[in-house]
Amino acid sequence: MEPTDTSKPDYFHRVVDCQWACPAHTDVPEYIRLIAQGDFTAAYMVNRESNVFPGILGRVCDRPCEPACRRGRIEEKPVAICRLKRIAADHRDDVAALLPKAPAQKNGKRIACIGAGPASLTVANDLLPLGYAVTIFEQYAVAGGLMRTNIPAFRLPARVLDEEIGYITGMGADLRLNTPVRSLRRLLDSQAYDAVFVGSGAPKGKELELPGRNDTDRIHIGIDWLESVAFGHVDRVGERVLIIGVGNTAMDCCRSSLRLGARQVKVMARKPRQFFKASEWELEDAEQENVEIIVNHAPKSFVTEGGRLLGMMFEQLEYDVDGGEIRATRTLGEVFIPCDDVILAIGQENAFPWIEKDIGIDFDQWSVPKVNKTTFQSTLPGVFFGGDAAFGPKNIIWSVEHGHQAAISIHKYCHDEPVEERMPRGLKLSSRKMGMHEWAYKNEYNGVERRLVPHVGLVERFKKIDIEVELGFTAEEAALEVQRCLNCDMQTVFAAKLCIECDACIDICPVDCLTITANGPEARLRARLTAPATNRTQALYVSAALPQTGRVMVKDEDVCVHCGLCAERCPTAAWDMQKSTINIPNAIDEQVGTCPV
């Protein structure tokens, strides 16, 4: 293999698995260390810089970082990254003075954001400090988008939303509530805005057209029903409820039902458990509340009598599953399951009835707009899309990242600069060596197991619909959980010319990451390392030829615990532990409007 070029920011960035997996690239190990030091405010601000809503996301983020976490490859359970975010939010001091501020002198550019969900709010967050005048149009009386109208308050309290949305509107966004945009053409024709950001979400719940669908008013579309619950329009449900679908929306529907009078809630799944869309932790939370999840049942028809819903007919299925795929399906028979209400939670779609088809914005056959994946620009140059509106339903953290990227584009667009030419990511490395055996980070591996977040008791939590179920870590548990982080940003940095091939690093490495061997093609190298490097998603570091024998130092990044022992045992300091800081540019980092040199 060629010697690894570690000057490219991506190499060390990938080693920080969580940060690499986070759509907004939150600097996770840095904020976890700040929590460990008790500096919750600083930890909060590190979060806010990339993910904008630490208190919200610390409760309800889809947490793609956790399945990626290196700790999960070493002892199964990843670091509770998400819940540590919440600890930072819960314990922070007043951050008002630390928040970005809009300058008194505006730059004269006006931006319209359609929808007040996380995508639009992020655009406003990034552009207001640059002097833009940002107007946010929201059809409802409250801001927050689905975070407010669909994520139930027992998972995400209104107070948390109010606070973090308040930080953005507080910078001077012109938030126009109860103001639906009914025609994009009219908005554009008004020429009141230099650019438009569409962050209107994917608001249409999927239908299930089966016999009996229109014979009763007790069949509900999940996201509409949750919205009605959030606005207090619905405050009761029947005793027996069937939820169709087993994604995250289904989980919110079943748990909300239990809080509105349901006694018996069944979530009906067509396929076996391994094919569920819901996150493992959402399933756990629902099952803990005694929701029954029934697999291998396909809906056949709604059974009604004189407008009254009696129940549903299902086909019972059997599958042959092999290698994670369904090879064959058999029908075993039909069953009737009685119920009083049915909630359909089988997905969401985009819908833009207010965007005229002839104004230059192209859509594909599923009504998803054609949007550039890097710039978020639509086929109409001044109009940008982000969040669920751009590529269909995703989650909050993706909406935030879309918002950041769209803000960069808008900033460039408004200054007549090409939106594709974006600042590249940067890398900064600095040694953490303090003395012979001292590092400016806690390098000791702590074997403590993942801590559990305490929950409100199973009786207490149902007393009101908005009792937040998760209590957040206690200080003691958090203090243990932070020690589980492996400090993956403390990089092992190698200087081949210093190595005397004494093997000290290889012998000391607790997880057999290192090998000195003859160079060769990657596949062969992977097979003959101290421990075979079978995880191909993780990089191999290959050094330049070593001075004494011409062999190479190879490091398999897969399960390095960043203990620093290699650097500590190296007599020549050929290994060093250096903190990597990945600079992820936001709109504020882009230089616009200056003379090109």
Place this chain on the structure above:
Amino acid sequence: MSYINKPKVAHPSLPTNKLGLTRRQYEGSMSTLCAGCGHDSVTASIIEACWGLDLKPEQLVKLSGIGCSSKTTAYFVAGAHGFNSVHGRMASIASGANAANRGLTYIGVSGDGDSLSIGVGQLVHAIRRNVNMLYLIENNGVYGLTKGQFSASADIGTKAKRGDVNVSPPIDPVLLALTLGATFVARSFSGDKAQLVPLIQAGMRHNGLALIDVLSPCVTFNDHEGSTKSYAFTREHYHAAIEADFVPPAEEIAVDYAAGETTRVGMHDGSSVLLRKLDPDYDPTDRSAAYRYIESKLRQNEYVTGLIHIDENDTTEFHKLNRTPDEPLNGIPFEKLSPGRAALDALMGKFR
């Protein structure tokens, strides 16, 4: 010396041996030697070798004298028995322990100072008695522990860290052992685990004393330019003559060994050593030829490494010669072990 211990966490795919133990379970306490010391690599090879032999930790006895090298017995197989003797006296302790219990596996780790300077008389007699043990010398040409004075293995002309030049002729442990009739003599390098691990395994399974001289650089006092025992010098001047592979008893011998240049030597416990001569002129079973070869190469400043001499047919093994009991002394009933006044009088009577 490190401030944190090597964490217990291990690679998730770390293999286990027949006892269900991983290599990590053959480790000892954290090394306090200088970072980069060759001795630590030898320790790693011993760990690997013991793991590969499926050795029960409590079956192993670790013996040593004084020196950085002698400290290393603390760094492997924490569950083994151990004895740290006074300087240069490891061989006596090993002989005594060996006489008292032949059921255990003995490994002595010593230094060039411990074995060739102060303890050379002890080493000589251990070889002569053919004590059933692996005797491993971690040879760095200096007294590391006492800050780098020349030892008895320092070559003529080698320079100390401060520039002094050695004028006294060295004692080469390999030549010494060959002269004294040792039945297993090997040399290796701390930086060559692929060579060292099977040598250690074969040495532990050899019936009699197995001496391995391991060139093991002292990174602190003898790794500079002008030293003949530095990493760089050793790498330039070591010359693998005979590769040895150790094959445990039940295992099939892989076909690719079948070629003519490979010799199989059967060990008394059913395992074998497969020798592959890299130098066609060399015959490891011919003691005097081996002596001549090593000596001539040494004169050209070349360290010949590998399994230099092996003689599995020798009958001079310690227990055989001395008719020690099969049963360890601690398993013999007290009345038999100490038969009382009358028996002693009877015995003494024989000498009157």
